[in-house]
Amino acid sequence: MAETLESVMRRIEARSDELVALTQDLVRIPTVNPPGDAYRECAQFLGSRLARRGFDVEYVRAEGSPGDSDRYPRTNIIARHAGATPGRCVHFNGHIDVVAPGNGWSFDPFAATLSNGRIYGRGTCDMKGGLAAAVIAAESLLESGLTLPGAIEISGTVDEESGGYGGVAYLAERGWFSPGRVDHVIIPEPLNVDRVCIGHRGVWWAELETQGRIAHGSMPFLGDSAVRHMGAVLERFEHELMPALAARRTVMPVVPDGARQSTLNVNSIHGGEAEGHGGLPSPCVVDSCRIVIDRRFLVEETLEGVKAEMTGLLDGLVKGRKGFRYRLKDLFEVLPTMADVEGPVVSATRAAVRAVLGREASIVCSPGTYDQKHIDRIGKLKECIAYGPGILELAHQPDEYVAVDDLVNSAKVLARAAHALLTRTP
């Protein structure tokens, strides 16, 4: 009997035990980041499996990237399977690193226990389940004997949880995600099995210091308190900036709804002498106070505008508040990104969700960022989305899990989407 897309779907269903086992095998390699444990082992595990199934496999160590050492090599794996004739390339990218398990687990976080139709463990949801689903989807398509032009690629990359510099950013800088080489990228991050994530907001982190003059705490009038100056800054945030940001809505379909606007968080605050032995600091007027701000912005805003708004507020204090001085240092920035909703990768994935689940996928943007930022900015490839199994809110939590049904359904969606992208005309 000739293979059809429907028989590929049945093939995936028949392999659901294998999909569970592959997820479990990946979770049992504890690739905790930091420090970046067992990356090489995990990359080689994935690479040898794909090599046995006819993929050309390359390992790329991100030498010199943050955290890379002989003890903790930043080893990425890229596997490519070329089709019968030339054509487009569909790339599935998953990060192999996971965050530390933390406390509060009722399961061993690295045992990948199967219980009541769910696999529990660190990385089941974020995102080894998604990576396993992509592998089974690609293998099932290739083994079906359907004639497919172009190429399918699968990469397992490191350090997504710490910014992706030794992973997707490193590969993108070396052309691995450039248009011409890769046409469509799907990242099976846990965005829920019926949601297609087209991008994320922008990020600007900066350190802000207010400066004062030290003096004895019994005579504060002889000094100038950096903490009081910072208080004035926070007051402006509270009453001017934050309400203005909250009023700034966006066309980006960010979820949850509270993130569908500009936001500002103060990630930390430090000021004054450290407390000594008796739990008391020495009595001094504080001469330096620092905060780290975390500003998330929208496609409707520019990074320059976001920074100018902040310096405008601070310069206003310089003019209006006696003795106010500040220093602002950039720490980290990411531009907002959004794939074209009408573009091929979004359309193909939507159609696949409709066919597999019988309902419309919702189109969302992520409140935070993920490796799509590097594919967009460095790789210059807009045709990139995140779609994968797992519930977003479970990521990084104790008792993280992925449901087996979601794994199987997402594998089907990924196979259908890849098939549509490889065979589409023109």
Ligand SMILES: [Zn+2]
């Ligand atoms: Zn993730």
